[in-house]
Structures are given as structure tokens and as C-alpha cells.
Amino acid sequence: MDVWEIIKIRLQLQDEALRPLVETYIGEMERRILHYCGISKIPEALQFTWASMVVDALRVDLPHVDEINDTVGGGETVKLGDTSVSPANTSGISNVSKSTIDQIVFNYTVDLNRYRKLRW
Numbered sequence: 716m717d718v719w720e721i722i723k724i725r726l727q728l729q730d731e732a733l734r735p736l737v738e739t740y741i742g743e744m745e746r747r748i749l750h751y752c753g754i755s756k757i758p759e760a761l762q763f764t765w766a767s768m769v770v771d772a773l774r775v776d777l778p779h780v781d782e783i784n785d786t787v788g789g790g791e792t793v794k795l796g797d798t799s800v801s802p803a804n805t806s807g808i809s810n811v812s813k814s815t816i817d818q819i820v821f822n823y824t825v826d827l828n829r830y831r832k833l834r835w
Contacts, residue, residue, distance in 0.1 A: 721766035744768045747820050753832040764826040771819045
């Protein structure tokens with residue numbers, strides 16, 4: 716199963732119109748993984764990690780796309796004692812910044828470090 720198929724299933728994407736856009740995120744995350752790990756090809760064992768990273772980026776960058784927004788939990792209020800916290804409205808988020816993408820990569824270092832090659 717390729718990364719696009721995994722993402723399509725996870726986000727329940729019915730419309731192929733989003734495929735070119737999603738593939739740009741797939742390509743960007745591929746380059747980030749290759750660069751971080753210092754490898755020339757992504758191992759099959761990282762396919763699901765790669766797909767998860769793309770899904771995270773899509774959820775941050777494209778919350779206004781209905782198919783993606785439907786997969787994001789939200790609206791819940793967490794209450795501890797007399798303090799309650801509600802999630803912020805993310806509808807104004809757009810254009811994944813370099814730091815956001817870097818943070819997504821950082822969140823997956825546990826999975827990526829196994830494949831990381833050190834350069835001398």
C-alpha cells in the first residue's frame with residue numbers, strides 16, 4: 716500500500732480532486748524524512764509513519780477543507796477542578812511554516828531515529 720492510499724483511507728477522502736494537493740505534502744514529508752534520516756530511499760517500514768506525518772501537516776495547514784476538518788477532533792472542553800480549557804479556533808491557520816513542519820518531524824523522531832544514518 717502506498718502513502719497516498721493510506722492517507723486516502725485515514726482521511727476518508729472520496730474526491731480525487733485533492734490528490735495533487737495531498738501529493739505535494741507527501742513529497743515534502745518524503746524530503747524531510749530522507750534529510751533527517753540521511754538515507755536515499757524511505758524503507759517500507761516507515762510508510763505508515765510517513766502517512767501519519769502528512770496527515771498531521773494536512774490537518775494543520777488545511778483545516779478549512781471539509782474532508783480533513785471532519786477528521787480533527789475538536790469542540791471538547793476539558794475541565795480540571797474549577798478550570799476548563801476549550802480548544803482554540805484553528806480556522807485561521809494557513810500555510811504550514813517551516814517550524815511547524817520541523818515540529819511534525821520532531822514528533823516522529825522515535826520512529827525515524829531507527830533509520831537514521833550518521834554522516835562523518
